[in-house]
Amino acid sequence: MEPMGKVLMINYEKCTGCRLCELVCSVMHEGVSNPSRSRIKVVKWESEGLYVPISCQQCQDAPCVNVCPVKALSRDETLDFVEVDYDVCIGCRACVSACPFGAMSFDVIAKKVIKCDLCDGDPQCVRFCEIEAVEYVDADRVSVFKKRDAAQRLSAAQKEAAALQAQL
Amino acid sequence: MDFDSFVEGPLLWVVFFIVLIGVIARVVFFLYAIIKSGTDRDFRWGYSLATFGRSFVPFHNAVTKRPLYAILRYIFHACLIIVPVWLAGHVALWEESRFGWAWTALPDAWADWMTLLLLALAAYFFFRRIMVKDIRLASSTSDFLLIGITALPFMTGYFLTHGSLDSLPFLGDNMWTIHVLSGEAMLLVVVSLFCRTRLSLAKCTGCAACELSCPTGTLESNDEGKLRIFTYSHYQCICCGECVNTCPEEAAELRHEIGLGGFFQIVPKLEIRSVQLKACDKCGAPFAPEPQLDKIGQTLTGDYLRFCPRCKKLDFAQTFYQLSPWTKKLKTANNHP
């Protein structure tokens, strides 16, 4: 039985694309309001009015954890998320290339990799998103996603990528 | 004046003079390079000094990867400096010289043992270089030459003090001259000896973690188009070994380099490695070094490795959108795509 922590649930239908979550995320972690240093990113299709906030999926058999050459990434058991140990991390960026969702980024200013750490259990993006497009809920409430495990999500993303590739 | 007395007299003084000038020049060049790089950009003085200092201690963290080898290397270098400076015979010569300097000498027995230890280690390093395939392939002639040049004065010095080869025809008569000459050669080599970082072409994946660890900003990488170029300057490098310690592929090495050519190359940076960057299969932007992706490909399989993080994010947002329960609702409600 995998641990059932709380997860970020994203209801993109509600998202208005205001990107407040990006701002508060970078303020929380870096002390400056710079969306490019945020852990959560809003992907926008302006013409369709479609906004999808994306952050780390805290995968179960996480690709980033598997490729890290110095084992700086591990699963935090209490909050059930994938954590970067910055004392160990050497900044090789293998995890950035390995993450299937582009959720691991490299902060060129602080020169370190950044990913969602659930703000130690009090996600700021959730706190500030008044319309509740991002919510912090028990994992079993996210029924659709919990039925599909990480591997399946991964293969869906891959298929999508392959399909896009075929269109080119 | 015959050859012997020339070697032991004027030539020796000329060599000492060159060494003195060389050392002063190097200190000046080093300070200049390091101050210049410090004013150019963010330079961590405290950290640099600490790492520099730590590299004189045998157990600093850059050697923990190969502790035994590091200890042997440390002993070797300690003997290399202590024996010639504190040898009773040498101290006596300084006292007789026009300077009349004198200092306490090392007991003869100690000097003997240290010399033997140094020679044994030199032999070990030499044969290790020949026997171990990885090291042999990465070695150049100058690596072997360097060990030979270092060992020769000690070998001849040992024979001299013990008179063990005095009965041989040519060697016995000229041992003294050979000793002094080889000592002079060694001093000259030492002045033009640099410790230089190399990134092994076979092992380095181009991840640039070493760049992040370098406290002086000596090792730099720049992504220019489809290439990641690593540059380096031996005057800025404090030989702290942080890069060696950091590299996950054991690709960064600190190596001796005899370089007269590099002596006056103070500020310009040498290009030491260039790595091909993979262009995203979708948007075409170069995003990660090819060798590193190849390495990741050994652990993970997935088409997504061919896409840059930005395109992966877009892909995922799209997938997410199609998989999510709201899409279904929307689709039935107003035939949204």
Ligand code: SF4
């Ligand atoms: S960073 Fe990427 S691979 Fe790692 S846990 Fe998060 S989503 Fe998964």
Ligand code: SF4
């Ligand atoms: S950047 Fe850090 S966390 Fe990521 S793979 Fe490299 S060492 Fe591991």
Ligand code: SF4
């Ligand atoms: S850390 Fe090692 S593998 Fe990475 S770029 Fe430096 S030498 Fe190459």
Ligand code: SF4
């Ligand atoms: S290049 Fe390597 S040895 Fe030289 S200063 Fe930088 S980290 Fe230290």
